[in-house]
Amino acid sequence: MKILDGKVAWIDLSSKQVKMEDTSIYQQYVGGRGIGSYIVFQEVPKGTDPLSEANVLTFNTGLLTGTLAPASARLSICTKNVSSQGYTFASSGSFFGLELKLAGIDHVIVKGKASTPVYIFINDGKIEIREADHLWGKDTWKTECSIRNELGDPQIRVGSIGQAGENLVNMACIIFDRNRAAGWGGCGAVMGSKNLKAIAVRGTGSIDIDSPKEFMDFMTDIWKRFDNSQTVKLFRKYANYGTSGGGGVLGTTPQSVRNMNDEYLPPEKTVNIHPQIFKEKYEKRRLGCFGCPIYCSAFYEIHEGKYKGLKLEALKTNVYRALGSNLDITDRETILKANDLIDRYGMNCDSLSAVIAWAIEIFEKGIIDKETTQGLELRWGDSDLLIELITQIANRNGFGKILADGVYKASLKIGKGSERYAMHIKKHGMCEQAVRMNKGWALGLMTASIAGGHLCGAPNTEQRMMSRTEGENYFGVATAGDGNAYAGKGKLVSWFEKYKILADLTGLCSFTTYWIDTGLVGPADFAHMINLATGWTLSGEDLLQIGERIYNIEKAFNTIHGGFGRSDDMPHQKLTNIPVRSGPFKGSVIDPEKWEGMLDEYYESHGWDVTTGLQTRNCLEKLKLYEVIERLEDTEKLID
Amino acid sequence: MDQIHRYEVTIDIDLCTGCQACQMVCAYHLTGSFSLENSCINILVNNDNGDINTTFDEKKCDMCSNEDLPLCLNFCPPKAISITRKPAVLQE
Numbered sequence: 137m138k139i140l141d142g143k144v145a146w147i148d149l150s151s152k153q154v155k156m157e158d159t160s161i162y163q164q165y166v167g168g169r170g171i172g173s174y175i176v177f178q179e180v181p182k183g184t185d186p187l188s189e190a191n192v193l194t195f196n197t198g199l200l201t202g203t204l205a206p207a208s209a210r211l212s213i214c215t216k217n218v219s220s221q222g223y224t225f226a227s228s229g230s231f232f233g234l235e236l237k238l239a240g241i242d243h244v245i246v247k248g249k250a251s252t253p254v255y256i257f258i259n260d261g262k263i264e265i266r267e268a269d270h271l272w273g274k275d276t277w278k279t280e281c282s283i284r285n286e287l288g289d290p291q292i293r294v295g296s297i298g299q300a301g302e303n304l305v306n307m308a309c310i311i312f313d314r315n316r317a318a319g320w321g322g323c324g325a326v327m328g329s330k331n332l333k334a335i336a337v338r339g340t341g342s343i344d345i346d347s348p349k350e351f352m353d354f355m356t357d358i359w360k361r362f363d364n365s366q367t368v369k370l371f372r373k374y375a376n377y378g379t380s381g382g383g384g385v386l387g388t389t390p391q392s393v394r395n396m397n398d399e400y401l402p403p404e405k406t407v408n409i410h411p412q413i414f415k416e417k418y419e420k421r422r423l424g425c426f427g428c429p430i431y432c433s434a435f436y437e438i439h440e441g442k443y444k445g446l447k448l449e450a451l452k453t454n455v456y457r458a459l460g461s462n463l464d465i466t467d468r469e470t471i472l473k474a475n476d477l478i479d480r481y482g483m484n485c486d487s488l489s490a491v492i493a494w495a496i497e498i499f500e501k502g503i504i505d506k507e508t509t510q511g512l513e514l515r516w517g518d519s520d521l522l523i524e525l526i527t528q529i530a531n532r533n534g535f536g537k538i539l540a541d542g543v544y545k546a547s548l549k550i551g552k553g554s555e556r557y558a559m560h561i562k563k564h565g566m567c568e569q570a571v572r573m574n575k576g577w578a579l580g581l582m583t584a585s586i587a588g589g590h591l592c593g594a595p596n597t598e599q600r601m602m603s604r605t606e607g608e609n610y611f612g613v614a615t616a617g618d619g620n621a622y623a624g625k626g627k628l629v630s631w632f633e634k635y636k637i638l639a640d641l642t643g644l645c646s647f648t649t650y651w652i653d654t655g656l657v658g659p660a661d662f663a664h665m666i667n668l669a670t671g672w673t674l675s676g677e678d679l680l681q682i683g684e685r686i687y688n689i690e691k692a693f694n695t696i697h698g699g700f701g702r703s704d705d706m707p708h709q710k711l712t713n714i715p716v717r718s719g720p721f722k723g724s725v726i727d728p729e730k731w732e733g734m735l736d737e738y739y740e741s742h743g744w745d746v747t748t749g750l751q752t753r754n755c756l757e758k759l760k761l762y763e764v765i766e767r768l769e770d771t772e773k774l775i776d
Numbered sequence: 777m778d779q780i781h782r783y784e785v786t787i788d789i790d791l792c793t794g795c796q797a798c799q800m801v802c803a804y805h806l807t808g809s810f811s812l813e814n815s816c817i818n819i820l821v822n823n824d825n826g827d828i829n830t831t832f833d834e835k836k837c838d839m840c841s842n843e844d845l846p847l848c849l850n851f852c853p854p855k856a857i858s859i860t861r862k863p864a865v866l867q868e
């Protein structure tokens with residue numbers, strides 16, 4: 137199949153109708169998150185409940201998925217955000233995106249709601265909606281096994297929800313290949329609300345590109361860059377966890393601590409969770425996504441103790457801090473067991489951590505008691521409690537009934553001032569590290585179009601302590617590597633917001649980009665790859681303009697559906713009032729006045745109105761986003 | 777009778793990460809298209825226990841004739857692949 141001849145499959149679960157259209161009609165949005173965002177914007181009416189039939193759930197492969205562009209099989213799930221009521225995308229590694237592309241399908245758009253549980257099976261372009269009553273109630277691993285057995289093919293790839301998605305838990309996510317999460321925005325709950333248990337795919341096709349020899353010559357060059365990158369060497373040696381989990385290799389990397397009350401743990405506290413110990417005690421082998429030159433994952437097995445025999449792919453930095461430091465848990469095997477459970481039940485680690493950590497904090501402060509918790513004593517560092525709460529939340533029983541609605545809603549329900557301790561960004565639970573000490577990173581989190589998370593504009597330049605010369609040369613921001621600096625960060629974040637979209641358009645992983653090393657894939661490289669694959673003639677600047685367009689579509693969706701403005705881009709009171717208590721970042725805190733200045737610069741960089749944070753007619757006309765202008769005019773939130 | 781050389785592609789299982797880049801690049805060399813079918817190499821990761829199973833079809837392998845280097849070597853980041861040339865055999 138020629139790379140531009142793929143299809144968009146529209147699947148209406150209410151009518152059980154399937155309609156196919158050519159992906160090429162969406163060419164201006166390129167692929168992946170670009171097309172997904174546009175379709176969500178077009179399809180979802182204002183005021184739609186994310187858990188209603190009127191929401192759409194979209195699965196979007198990248199334009200270059202199915203080629204040997206490095207690590208290019210990432211999948212973007214785009215839908216309406218269950219927490220913020222605005223936009224979300226969730227990004228998943230795994231092999232699912234590749235299989236879907238090889239089946240001839242670029243995008244799957246799911247509408248409506250099935251009357252009883254179903255799963256979708258895509259078999260080399262042929263699409264079936266199959267009965268799934270026998271799968272309902274199973275965790276994601278058992279679901280994958282069952283589907284493969286039922287269809288008689290162990291190479292079928294599956295994305296599914298566990299009990300959390302079935303129970304419409306706020307934090308529910310979609311799990312691919314057992315341990316790869318599309319985590320953000322409650323997309324697992326959206327899937328559950330449609331009575332859609334799983335999507336399975338088998339693809340035995342092939343992809344033909346415009347200039348294969350030139351493309352492969354370029355790929356030979358691109359792949360070599362990974363061998364030459366110091367950051368990639370670190371990933372290859374220590375895996376994702378080792379680079380910044382558990383304090384990182386040197387024990388000095390910031391961590392979320394006790395509901396983000398602090399961001400540093402001394403090495404003596406993290407000695408038992410040092411990356412080297414995980415490697416020595418549990419690592420069976422390293423693993424990578426399809427075609428990945430970094431292989432940042434690993435397969436672990438526990439050989440003794442309470443969880444002897446546990447086997448899983450692990451351990452991401454995010455999962456460590458969410459199930460570890462943010463709850464003051466330093467027991468390695470508890471963290472791995474909890475990781476296993478959230479993959480099986482299908483829950484996002486960050487927003488899950490936010491609600492559990494909040495509950496512990498307000499219990500400690502006496503705002504709630506054992507009557508509210510139905511007998512549970514909530515303490516920091518309690519491993520058994522974590523395991524119990526994960527199970528209760530996924531199944532919406534016990535105290536889990538309140539927590540299952542996410543930290544924002546739970547705090548409104550409890551009241552009594554508990555709202556003050558709820559860590560969230562635009563109502564989506566938050567668990568992040570390095571927020572107080574890296575101001576650009578913090579800005580990228582607060583302004584992200586998906587309500588938090590660091591996969592929009594949050595730059596890694598500060599953690600890498602990028603030199604002034606490098607910052608100036610690549611981003612026009614000499615302060616890019618200085619975490620303390622506010623000046624220049626607005627510009628830096630707005631640049632990363634449009635640049636990172638290029639990875640999501642093409643299916644490449646963020647780790648292949650300037651996000652981790654300016655020696656890797658830049659805008660001109662993305663353009664060259666795309667041109668050689670498709671015969672188009674885009675430049676790096678053209679692509680950044682496309683990224684800006686797509687980001688503005690997402691922003692407009694947030695304005696229309698979430699009603700967000702400047703006040704929603706402010707940091708949580710903990711981040712401005714409670715400095716880091718110890719370590720190399722002692723005293724770090726966000727200065728509210730300087731934040732306002734940084735936000736002004738950010739809005740100006742996008743061409744948005746500085747006072748309100750809203751989009752301007754002028755900016756959208758320059759981007760030729762006329763449909764967006766029309767929709768915003770209806771809301772009276774377009775600034776002239 | 778012609779002499780033909782066979783090549784043995786060996787994959788170090790301890791180093792392999794299961795990424796299947798070698799499987800795809802081999803299929804690309806043989807067919808000009810990107811796919812996981814029609815390759816000399818097949819990689820299967822067992823998600824239950826983390827084992828990786830690999831197979832190699834030596835009859836299909838032409839050591840990437842017309843390439844500078846065997847492509848599977850070039851596209852194996854953990855350097856798990858090695859290639860040895862087997863003694864010449866006579867073809868009937």
